[in-house]
Amino acid sequence: MxxxxxxxxxxxxxxxxxxxxxxxxxxxSRGDVFGFLGPNGAGKSTTIRMxxxxxxxxxxxVEIFGVSxxxxxxxxxxxxxxxxxxxxxxxxxxxxxNLEILGGLQKPVTRRQIMQELERVGLADRANDLVKTYSxxxxxxxxxxxxxxxxxxxxxxxxxxxxxxxxxxxEVRELIRELAREHGVTVFLSSHLLYEVELxxxxxAVIHQGxxxxxxxxxxxxxxxxxxxxxxTDRPEEALRFLKTFDAYRSAALRGDGIHVDLALENIxxxxxxxxxxxxxxxxxxxxxxxxxxxxxxIEGREA
Amino acid sequence: xMHLIWFELxxxxxxxxxxxxxxxxxxxxxxxxxxxxxxxxxxFERHLLSLLQNDFVIGGNVLNGWFFGFxxxxxxxxxxxxxxxxxxxxxxxxxxxxxxxxxxxIHAVSRTxxxxxxxxxxxxxxxxxxxxxxxxxxxxxxWAFGSGDLLVIRRGILVIPEARLPYHFLVAYxxxxxxxxxxxxxxFLFSALTDNSIGPIIATMAVIIxxxxxxxxxxxxxxxxxxxxxxxxFDAWQKVFDDPIPWEVIRTxxxxxxxFLVAFFLTAAVYFARKDILS
Numbered sequence: 001m002x003x004x005x006x007x008x009x010x011x012x013x014x015x016x017x018x019x020x021x022x023x024x025x026x027x028x029s030r031g032d033v034f035g036f037l038g039p040n041g042a043g044k045s046t047t048i049r050m051x052x053x054x055x056x057x058x059x060x061x062v063e064i065f066g067v068s069x070x071x072x073x074x075x076x077x078x079x080x081x082x083x084x085x086x087x088x089x090x091x092x093x094x095x096x097x098n099l100e101i102l103g104g105l106q107k108p109v110t111r112r113q114i115m116q117e118l119e120r121v122g123l124a125d126r127a128n129d130l131v132k133t134y135s136x137x138x139x140x141x142x143x144x145x146x147x148x149x150x151x152x153x154x155x156x157x158x159x160x161x162x163x164x165x166x167x168x169x170x171e172v173r174e175l176i177r178e179l180a181r182e183h184g185v186t187v188f189l190s191s192h193l194l195y196e197v198e199l200x201x202x203x204x205a206v207i208h209q210g211x212x213x214x215x216x217x218x219x220x221x222x223x224x225x226x227x228x229x230x231x232x233t234d235r236p237e238e239a240l241r242f243l244k245t246f247d248a249y250r251s252a253a254l255r256g257d258g259i260h261v262d263l264a265l266e267n268i269x270x271x272x273x274x275x276x277x278x279x280x281x282x283x284x285x286x287x288x289x290x291x292x293x294x295x296x297x298x299i300e301g302r303e304a
Numbered sequence: 305x306m307h308l309i310w311f312e313l314x315x316x317x318x319x320x321x322x323x324x325x326x327x328x329x330x331x332x333x334x335x336x337x338x339x340x341x342x343x344x345x346x347x348f349e350r351h352l353l354s355l356l357q358n359d360f361v362i363g364g365n366v367l368n369g370w371f372f373g374f375x376x377x378x379x380x381x382x383x384x385x386x387x388x389x390x391x392x393x394x395x396x397x398x399x400x401x402x403x404x405x406x407x408x409x410i411h412a413v414s415r416t417x418x419x420x421x422x423x424x425x426x427x428x429x430x431x432x433x434x435x436x437x438x439x440x441x442x443x444x445x446x447w448a449f450g451s452g453d454l455l456v457i458r459r460g461i462l463v464i465p466e467a468r469l470p471y472h473f474l475v476a477y478x479x480x481x482x483x484x485x486x487x488x489x490x491x492f493l494f495s496a497l498t499d500n501s502i503g504p505i506i507a508t509m510a511v512i513i514x515x516x517x518x519x520x521x522x523x524x525x526x527x528x529x530x531x532x533x534x535x536x537x538f539d540a541w542q543k544v545f546d547d548p549i550p551w552e553v554i555r556t557x558x559x560x561x562x563x564f565l566v567a568f569f570l571t572a573a574v575y576f577a578r579k580d581i582l583s
């Protein structure tokens with residue numbers, strides 16, 4: 001059995017004069033938590049809607065578990081669960097009725113199964129309440145319960161933590177990790193929250209202006225390009241002068257939060273040794289190389 | 305397919321807006337019947353008899369329940385579309401507007417099945433509404449004014465014996481239901497074209513009002529257009545009360561109304577099958 005769960009092939013969407021997605025080729029393997037990253041308007045939601053057959057591609061195709069969406073939509077989506085943007089339910093119905101209707105579209109689901117999933121997302125005691133009384137966070141959890149109900153092998157989530165409070169974000173992220181780790185579900189999630197992808201994803205792709213900018217493992221991508229560290233010492237001016245005597249630290253500069261030194265992350269221990277060896281008390285050495293820096297550089301065309 | 309229809313029935317008949325029409329007619333019809341019973345009937349009778357007494361000898365209970373049942377249907381059938389569009393216009397556009405299509409279409413077996421289930425439920429609601437109004441007007445009228453032969457004043461005067469009236473009314477309600485099916489289908493089509501529930505209601509009523517103006521005005525140009533407008537065949541139900549019943553004309557009306565119904569549904573289904581869900 002192929003390890004590729006999701007593949008987009010030259011996927012393109014044009015709205016009149018605007019090219020929303022431009023010949024996109026991405027591949028998601030079994031077990032990945034795949035972060036699909038991009039600023040607002042980059043084409044993330046359009047791509048996700050094409051993957052879920054809500055929007056028709058102008059060109060290209062999507063293969064899910066090796067099945068072409070164009071040729072066999074139902075078969076391709078049979079093992080997929082998804083929440084696109086804000087989960088929207090029938091607000092005049094209870095959570096239970098919503099899951100009976102939406103969860104039972106492909107195959108009948110029992111009340112016991114529904115209650116099990118509501119229990120899992122912490123909504124069992126509100127099962128009979130009308131969804132119109134639910135908060136955004138509860139709607140989001142109800143969306144996840146709907147996904148879990150059909151035991152999917154691929155879960156597609158479009159900005160799953162948008163609008164949630166910090167506690168809600170944490171819970172949803174933990175649930176996503178749990179899905180991947182304990183249930184072996186492949187997760188494809190879009191986000192404009194860079195640290196979210198850094199926290200959850202194992203692999204990622206960056207899209208900007210409809211085009212794929214980069215794709216790879218989060219760890220590999222993090223290692224790419226320039227990085228820096230902020231050094232906090234007892235005598236910053238003196239430490240700066242000391243560092244500038246080394247060719248490797250010529251770019252060092254003193255700023256409000258400490259001395260900023262451009263260097264590869266793996267060289268931070270050397271920097272520490274040199275400072276301590278010269279008698280400086282190092283109280284902090286903070287790597288500045290985050291996905292956010294990399295992402296911004298990529299979007300602004302400073303990295304490729 | 306049956307479970308899809310069941311889900312659509314649950315969604316439709318658990319909404320408050322579905323009952324607005326039932327509530328409106330449930331209040332208006334008893335009020336009008338009460339008004340007629342408490343004096344209106346006499347003035348109605350005086351007016352009618354003053355028109356007829358020079359040419360006819362009128363005896364018995366002329367202004368009976370059947371008469372008012374017939375009268376009400378004639379007066380109300382142009383108003384029924386307003387309440388039908390409240391539900392029909394919301395069937396597709398409402399889901400688009402609420403964003404519920406996102407879940408529905410990801411999990412559904414096919415878009416065509418979804419739209420077919422919605423269409424069937426729209427027709428069920430339409431039939432229930434017409435039969436409710438028909439049953440209410442006729443039932444209340446018979447209870448308040450008693451039974452008797454029906455005096456029909458249409459291109460002359462016709463008296464239909466009491467014994468034949470249930471048959472005439474049954475066929476008339478069937479034809480009225482078909483006419484209203486076409487209204488709901490048109491609204492359903494408009495509903496597929498937009499994500500706003502108000503738009504289909506306004507568009508459908510606009511089409512009906514403009515069409516009625518066209519078929520009413522005696523201009524030559526309008527008379528040429530007339531056969532192509534579905535409202536031209538809305539009065540098929542009234543023809544059941546002619547003597548002899550013009551079955552050939554009624555059959556043609558049925559075929560044309562059914563043609564409009566199918567055309568509106570197919571257009572909606574084809575459009576929706578290729579529609580990008582952006583909401």
